[in-house]
């Protein structure tokens with residue numbers, strides 16, 4: 320079995336999640352909008368899933384909108400608020416290290432006449448709340464800053480950001496897809512108006528997520544059709560997935576992540592020559608170890624590790640050496656050449672100390688081998 324260290328990309332389905340989903344994939348096959356007994360049973364499963372998720376994050380069940388995933392939740396938050404508020408103003412503020420689901424939605428809105436401010440970040444990838452305060456104008460209709468970064472694991476000062484938004488009376492959306500794997504998002508403590516979630520980053524099935532929408536928020540639906548999800552997201556509800564999502568979330572919060580394994584990985588790899596940690600040293604996701612490594616292409620290293628049975632990531636969507644380096648690393652001020660050598664290792668509940676030790680020695684060996692075979696001009700050019 321491979322050592323799977325790519326939990327930030329997707330996490331394996333928890334056995335109890337599959338078990339909870341099974342009845343809804345087999346005998347409980349009704350449409351949750353049907354009146355008959357099968358429909359009512361499906362509706363009950365959906366209602367319970369919604370209540371569980373709402374209860375875990377301290378929200379009301381009516382404030383949870385199920386979506387097809389984190390991407391759709393981000394799209395619904397940004398476009399839904401932008402279109403609903405466009406008569407009042409057309410200015411949106413986000414950060415320069417967001418997931419593509421936010422970045423590319425903002426780019427689309429820019430093409431449709433919205434103005435987007437991309438806040439800079441410090442070398443650890445953190446937004447300065449006072450810079451956010453300075454960027455807010457009378458025309459600002461939404462702020463969107465992620466709770467935790469998917470590439471480098473950095474946690475944002477989310478409650479401070481929420482407080483700034485509240486003080487200026489601007490709706491605040493946060494992409495908490497990564498953060499939500501390690502503790503419930505807290506709409507009230509964060510003073511968040513909208514929060515994007517996804518099941519498959521916390522041991523649930525791929526293809527379901529949710530958007531928390533604070534009661535009273537004006538949101539234009541992005542999917543037209545039936546009256547599901549209180550008319551905010553049309554389409555027959557994916558009951559089995561919703562049940563799996565709720566089960567996975569509850570299971571996640573019963574665990575304490577093993578930060579000692581992550582710290583061992585960080586300590587050992589940053590001890591190698593030309594390897595540096597990316598993201599914040601302490602304010603980071605408990606399972607995330609990310610690096611830039613001199614003299615290699617991240618994609619080559621990931622391929623080499625795969626041959627040795629270790630599944631990792633460069634941390635960005637691109638996997639081949641020739642493509643653009645990560646916008647996150649560049650925003651953090653990392654040199655473009657160095658940014659090509661990114662490696663992200665994200666641990667899961669099944670990761671053992673032996674897995675970590677093997678990973679350390681394999682990474683060391685692969686890096687040495689790749690450097691030795693690299694064209695000599697690369698270093699001086």
Ligand SMILES: *Cc1c(COP(=O)(O)O)cnc(C)c1O
Pocket residue numbers: 327328387388389390391393418420465467468469494495496497517518519520526527528
């Ligand atoms: C994975 C991820 C998403 C996208 O979620 P999907 O459910 O895969 O669409 C959005 N934001 C962040 C931070 C993510 O890590």
